[in-house]
Amino acid sequence: MKIDAHQHFWQPARGDYGWMPQDDPILSRPYGPADLSPALAAAGIDRTVLVQxxxxxxETEYMLGIADVTEQVAGVVGWVDFEDPSQQAVLERLARHPKFFGVRPMIQDLPDDDWMLQDSVQWAFEALVALDLTFDCLGFPRHIDRFHALLTRHPAMRAVLDHCLKPQIRDGAFNDWADGMARLARETGAYVKLSGIVTETDGRMADDDLAPYVDHVLTQFGAERVMWGSDWPVVRLACEYGDWHAQALRLCAGLGAADKARVFGGTAAEFYRI
Incomplete structure (x- = not known):
């Protein structure tokens, strides 16, 4: 089974996508299953993980409605308000849905880099562990130390680092990110998504530009903790779905057949229990 571990659907008219630029020809338009289906078929993708x-x-309930009627959507990574402890009841309700996998607070957009370490939000991480739900880590390289502190505080939490934590490839930044990722791989149980990096390149999408980052993630985490994702439709800021899928296959060409099967399906199936 081939799995896209990270994609989105949205309807801007719903009015809750505050990050979305107005009148952007790529982003600020509706995307639904019919828009993605041809690309999935062309790439041979069987299932996807739909992310908030x-x-x-x-919006989480909107996505679960889509998942209910879309066989290819294996499950949903949603959102709850970590700053409101009464939302534990909401999390428990969502957890009863068979296609609800876990949550993703939008940490990259928060002004306080230490937000995730505040005592007031720890109830949510504890609830994820108790309910056996997943945590998608959305952040930048500057969050690496905070994620390390969080994940070592909650070692039983099933966590995955979205988009390789967005290395700033356009700036040639590597060493600090690489050291931090190696530490996360070594000292936590986190998985990592091989996704979202082509939009960090400022248009430089050559394999040689991306290879050091992909090789480092594969070396440090091993194929058993790396899962490929498209980050569609955000990926369309740099290229189309099939372009990134083909490039990822080239960048993973040195792996054996079993490891490739892990990166392009098996790891996501294990982590999200698909």
Whole structure:
């Protein structure tokens, strides 16, 4: 089974995508299953993980509705308000849905880099462990030390680092990111998504530009903790779905057949229990 571990659907008219630029020809338009289906078929993708793009429970319920009627959507990574402990009841309700996998607070957009370490939000991480739900880590290289502190505080939490934590490839930044990722791989149980990096390149999409980052993630985490994702439709800021899928296959060409099967399906199936 081939799995896209990270994609989005959205409807801007819903009004809760505060990060979305207005009138952007690529982003600020509706995307639904019919828009993605041809690309999935062309790439031979069997299932996907649908990930939140708005910080509202309403959007999570909207995505679960899509998942209910879309066989290719294996499950949903949603959102709850970590700053409201009464939302534990909401999390427990969502957890009863067979296609609800876990949550993703939009940490990259928060002004306080230490937000995730505040005592007031620890209830949510404890609830994820108790409910056996997943945590998608959305951040930048500057968050690496905070994620390390969080994940060592909650070692039983099933966590995955979205988009390789967005290395700033356009700036040639590597060493600090690489050291931090190696530490996360070595000292936590986190998985990592091989996704979202082509939009960090400022248009430089040559394999040689991306290879050091991909090789480092594969070396440090091993194929058993790396899962490929498209980050569609955000990836369209740099290229189309099939372009990134083909490039990822080239960048993983040195792996054996079993390891490739892990990166392009098996790891996501294990982590999200698909």
């Amino acid at each position: 793009a708005a910080p509202t429970v309403h």
